[in-house]
Amino acid sequence: MKDCMNKGAVIVYKRGENGAGFVTKDKTFDVEGIKAERANITGAGDVFNAAFIYKILSNQRLENSLIFANEIASEYVNTGDYSF
Numbered sequence: 001m002k003d004c005m006n007k008g009a010v011i012v013y014k015r016g017e018n019g020a021g022f023v024t025k026d027k028t029f030d031v032e033g034i035k036a037e038r039a040n041i042t043g044a045g046d047v048f049n050a051a052f053i054y055k056i057l058s059n060q061r062l063e064n065s066l067i068f069a070n071e072i073a074s075e076y077v078n079t080g081d082y083s084f
Contacts, residue, residue, distance in 0.1 A: 010062060014048055020070050022062055029063050034074035048073035070072055 005025045006010075012022045021030035026027040055065035076082040 036077040041082035
């Protein structure tokens with residue numbers, strides 16, 4: 001894993017209602033979870049991943065991408081819907 005980190009890998013971890021974070025070679029960043037009513041949890045991780053990648057491909061910083069993905073996934077869990 002050290003080789004991957006030295007080559008610029010980003011490890012993103014999701015903790016559900018406890019938030020999410022990422023680790024790079026030089027940085028660790030966490031966001032707090034957002035209280036959710038759990039209307040729909042099926043696919044929430046996929047929504048998170050899609051939102052995170054969407055922001056990365058839009059040239060957003062890792063921190064902003066993680067915050068956005070966390071918010072979108074929480075909205076999806078609460079309402080069963082999301083919008084980018």
